[in-house]
Amino acid sequence: MAVRYPSRTPALLEETPVAAFAGALFGHLTRADQRRWAHAYLEGLLSTPGKKSVRRLAAAVSASPTAGQSLQQFVNSSPWEWDPAREELTRWAEDRARPRAWTLGRAVLPKRGDRSVGVQRCFVAASGRTLNCQQAIGLFLATDSGHLPVDWHLLLPERWAGDQQLRRQARIPAAEEHRPLWEHALSLVDTAAARSRHAPVPTVADLSDCQEAGLLVRGLSRRRHGFVIAVPRRLPVEPHGPVTAPNPRTAPGPAVPQTAERVLWSRSVRRPHTAVVGSATGRQRHVRIVSCLVRLSSAREEPLSARTFYRLFARWVPDQQRFDRMWLTNLVDHRIDELLALTALQAGTDATVTTLEEDFGLCDFEGRSFPGWHHHMTLVSAAYAYGRLGREED
Known part of the structure; x- marks a missing residue:
């Protein structure tokens, strides 16, 4: 079904700094009115305080009484592809921040x-x-x-x-x-x-709450793609070399499947080493790290030579006598401080999700359709990226 838009879209937006950004991301849209409403939606997300309902977005960018209906149609009903916009967004962002x-x-x-x-x-x-x-x-x-x-x-x-x-x-x-x-x-x-x-x-x-985290580990390993992933404490792994028995009277045995937490307890908790990590304020602090090499347990018969070694590591919290999140990585030759710096990035992403929810309308999509949901998420992502990087160029 064809989607009809008003003949007049918000012309007052044509000269705003966001226009070039919107044009780059949504230049693949075949109709000029679609491109203008994409620009209008972005402007609304960037300028509307509080809840980002379509009605409030429309009021922020146009005095037309039909602007809200037009924005709703653009997001929910217009059959435009979101993948080209996301690809352009990726490259636009990479050009400005490695x-x-x-x-x-x-x-x-x-x-x-x-x-x-x-x-x-x-x-x-x-x-x-x-x-x-x-x-x-x-x-x-x-x-x-x-x-x-x-x-x-x-x-x-x-x-x-x-x-x-x-x-x-x-x-x-x-x-x-x-x-x-x-x-x-x-x-x-x-x-x-x-x-x-x-x-x-x-x-x-x-993926510390995902019992199938090992399948992602295997998939990334097959692609030879580097990763640092938080895994469940009960993830089955096999330690490299004999395991120190919890009972000192029991002799060490061959590597057998154990939970990730059990392996760290049995191998290294008595021998944590100290790493120096930085903070967002530039201050350095010392943390105690427990680490060892492991393989993923395999239900299939496969030679050891075909199975990848990973580094399992976690921060030891001595006053609570417990491990923090457990991480698995195939970057086994990286220094532990480099690995810790990568794990710290997860907190930044989690904080960004909260910002998207509170300030950019991530949760405010009012439609019900699958394409509409992806349209909204694309526009929210674009607005956030412009807010972080684009305004530096204005």
Whole structure:
């Protein structure tokens, strides 16, 4: 169905500094009015305080009484492709701030009702509550100028993947199906590698609550892609060399599958080493690190020579007698302070997700369709990137 827009879009925006940025990202849109409404939506996201409802965005950029309807149509009904805009956003950002890593951030988007695409009631560990929500995972460019979101996947629950009526109502493409979190993460990394003009940088992610984190580790290893990933404490691993028995009267034995936490306890807790790490304020502090080499446990018979070594490490918290998050990396030749610097990037991405929610309308999409959701997430990401980098050029 053709989407009709008013003949007059907000001409007053044509001379704003955002215009060139919007033109670069959305130049692939075939209609001039679509490109102007993309510009208007960006301006609204950047200038509207508080909730970013379509009505408030429209009021911020146009006095026309039909502007709200037009913005709604542009985001929800207009059949434009978001991938070209995200590719252009990635390259625009890389030209201005070289990434230190690609980080993965997760967003929980609370919703009312059961008609918004992908919505379901689920327990959210971060909040400790059961919420009616959409869940998403995004890829960020972690730079010295900020953590810039450039791509998003919506996690589609099985109910939405299998119900044909729901799929039609939400305009879910035939190729979209229910996939586990690790598959979404791997797909995002593959897409980033294809879009970037630079050599791949390490991927940093927190999958400490994902029991299938090992599958992401294997996928990235097969691609020879560097990573530092927080993994579950019960991830099955095999230590390199004999394990020190918890009971000193018991002789050390051969490497057998153990949980990641058990391995760190048994091998290195008596021999932590100290690393010096920096903070955002420039101050340095000393932390105690426990580390060892491991392989992933394999259900298949495969020779040891074909299995990759990883470094498992965690910060030891002596006053609480426990480990902080446990990280697994294939960057086994990196210094521990370099690895810790990469793990610290995850906190920056998590903070950026909060900023997107509070200041850029990440949770304010009012439509129900799959394309509309991706349109909104693309525009929110573009607004944030411009806010971090584009204004420096104005």
